[in-house]
Amino acid sequence: MAKLPSDAELRKMFHLGWKDDALAAQYGVKKQAANRRRIRMGLYQKPTATRVTEMVNEAWDVKTTSGGDSHHAQRPLQAMKYFIRQQLGDQLSPPQERRVQNLLDRLAREGAVLDYNRDTGIRFVPRAPEDGRRVMRWPEGKDLPSQELQAAMELPSPVGEG
Structure with a gap:
């Protein structure tokens, strides 16, 4: 046995x-x-969506309020989280897959990366060398997440190369 x-x-x-x-x-x-x-043994696995949301919120401290100025539902942010979930093996719905593809197309077309500002929200900014192949700009001074999450943030091929 x-x-x-x-x-x-x-x-x-x-x-x-x-x-x-x-x-x-x-x-x-x-x-x-x-x-x-x-x-x-007390070892619990969090759903992938929860892990991704926690990672993004820890990195960017995304504004979530009950009022109208919340950033957590901005489309590029949602699409980025869908992308990372997909990279981790989550099955997405067809509309979520379309959002991911639209995001990847825009990042490649503009040579951009997603960045976050608590006052203005999510924005597309020019990719810098320190961004590597990540879909999001990692805040300076913040520790990177696990290797698994770091790999999931990487674009499938270098932006601008095709």
Whole structure:
């Protein structure tokens, strides 16, 4: 009978980004067995949309208010979050996929990156060398997120090259 690794090894694999289905395949157990063990150990996976929103809000402190001057629903910001979710393996709806494609087309056409200002909201700004291939300008002095999230922020090919 197949068996999952020790708690210490499983915890290490979880923090390296292993998902339940990958653990199950690696150790020849059902996905549900890997899931039960992880939860019993107190290791919880956040939905991808939540992880992306938390990362963006931590980087940019996006203005969310009950009044009309909230920035969290601006279309380019939503499209950027859809793009990152898609890169992380989330399935998007056809309208979300169209928003992502429109965003990528505009970034390539303008040689731009998304930036955020709490007073004015999201904006397209010229891409600078320090932006690399990221879809968003990372704030100076802020720690970058996990390697997985950093990779998900990268455009599929360098902007301006085709």
